[in-house]
Amino acid sequence: MKYPQINQDLFILNRKNFVNHLKNNSLALFQSSDEFPRSGDQNFIFKQNPDLFYLSGIDQEQTILLLYPDCPNPMYRQVLFLRQTNDYIKVWEGYKYTKEQAKAASGIEAIYWLEDFDNILHSIVHYADNIYLNTNENDRYAHTVPYRDIRFIEQMRSKYPLHHYERSAPIMRELRALKSEIEIELTKKACGITCDAFKRVLKFTKPGVKEYEIEAEIIHEFIRQGGTGHAYTPIIASGHNANILHYNDNNQECKAGDVILFDFGAEYANYNADMSRSIPVSGRFTKRQKDVYNAVLHVMKTATKLIVSGTVWNTYHEAVGEIMTEQLINLGLISSADVKNQNPAWPAYKKYFMHGTSHHLGIDVHDFAGRYTPFAAGNILTVEPGIYIPEEGLGIRLENNILITSTGNIDLMADIPLETEEIEDLMNG
Structure with missing residues (x-):
């Protein structure tokens, strides 16, 4: 990133405001943006999903944010899942967040690698009454391809068909318009x-x-x-x-x-x-x-x-x-x-x-x-x-x-x- 780290207080406040709008016993999930191919072996420069960035401050692909303020297991009330780096990624792509860096950027204590997402979600999702999922509801946009949020909704409905699903976008529309x-x-x-x-x-x-x-x-x-x-x-x-x-x-x-x-x-x-x-x-x-x-x-x-x-x-x-x-x-x-x-x-x-x-x-x-x-x-x-x-x-x-x-x-x-x-x-x- 070219810019200095933003004060994590911004994202802590944004999450607090968001969860205050959730129904009781609700779990919310936010996905990072897709990586889009530019040519045979290149992607376009990555641009983070604005809602995920607004709530976490994480400016990296393959990231998931889980918010479940009423989770019976306190460890999983705010969880960030990141792409785990390795020697190959270090050589070819360079910088990726460590868990400590992600914690410092977001103010979230529970940081896990992406490979742990399915197991952690499955261990708590059945205790939630409502699941809030996100899509791009900007009225200037009409999608013609099934981007990551849309694909994820289909996956969730297939795995957990009897949960009550809610839209996060109306909350984000209200919050994001008012700048801190x-x-x-x-x-x-x-x-x-x-x-x-x-x-x-x-x-x-x-x-x-x-x-x-x-x-x-x-x-x-x-x-x-x-x-x-x-x-x-x-x-x-x-x-x-x-x-x-x-x-x-x-x-x-x-x-x-x-x-x-x-x-x-x-x-x-x-x-x-x-x-x-x-x-x-x-x-x-x-x-x-x-x-x-x-x-x-x-x-x-x-x-x-x-x-x-x-x-x-x-x-x-x-x-x-x-x-x-x-x-x-x-x-x-x-x-x-x-x-x-x-x-x-x-x-x-x-x-x-x-x-x-x-x-x-x-x-x-x-x-x-x-x-x-x-x-x-x-x-x-x-x-x-x-x-x-x-x-x-x-x-x-x-x-x-x-x-x-x-x-x-x-x-x-x-x-x-x-x-x-x-x-x-x-x-x-």
Whole structure:
């Protein structure tokens, strides 16, 4: 791991909060993520199951967490099962957790090797009334392959068909949305690394550079500062490419007079930043580019003020749509007649701003949270309005990460250059 060990208090607290939501005499099991093949003899870089990491702090494949707070055998109320290393693994793969290291990372005393899982589970499972199992219930995801959690559910139902099964995901959805102080600090670190990468890019960008050269500057800064890497595939979209919302080719030359839309963020200790900026390739915005930019910035600043405890998701997005509508009319992109005659299911502003304004942020970039749950203190959300004008070869998106507190909200990216004048000064300094 590139990052220092996280304080185990985070995971001890997370487990305490989770088991407090279980029904009496319940056992819960969490699996690590699958290892996915990349080629004939390689796997993709391993990415831990966010729920397992949230509850244990263990960042390693082939891990299982067992929680059974009412277990009649006190030894097995919290148990972590790990892949046991050997001489072959030491030579070919290197570091794996020892039992002592896993204990220090997680705060769990009972650490066993994976080969002991079946016997230990079988010795206690018949005393439990309920078994909580986990799946990915993020409503942005639909699985097409039977990943490890799904396969494990089938195995459990086959072995223990008469138990009452429960879903862990509703509990995790409630807990993960509310960030603790340690999680906030890790997110701030990811935002800080992202800030430095953006400032590096401002100094580097000029007409003639390739989008992938800019991407190289970003990952250089991320890795140099101990980030795991990109929080998601970065978007380096110059000119017309900015109108492709998930543009990932990053293979075109950046031309004088164009604007580049960036959407990237660092991952640090499994926590993520998510930033969007738009900058002029030549170092100066044209008047039209600046007008569109400032319209997006106005929507962003106004929307940020609405990110407070108690705000309801749909009401918030409707309000942002009204703010964006006014800006698009001012820019001459839509008319009052367009608004008057619009289809309520697809308002006129959607022609130039077709995506949502905000999403939760955390261990997942689009973090697990309730779409119908009002915003609350402890939430971290993005604010990312955009205006996309294909006929002008121009796309502008701006995005910061906002923490809600009991006394208002805090912009975790307040230090990242945002105003057009600041960007121009840094590019020409």
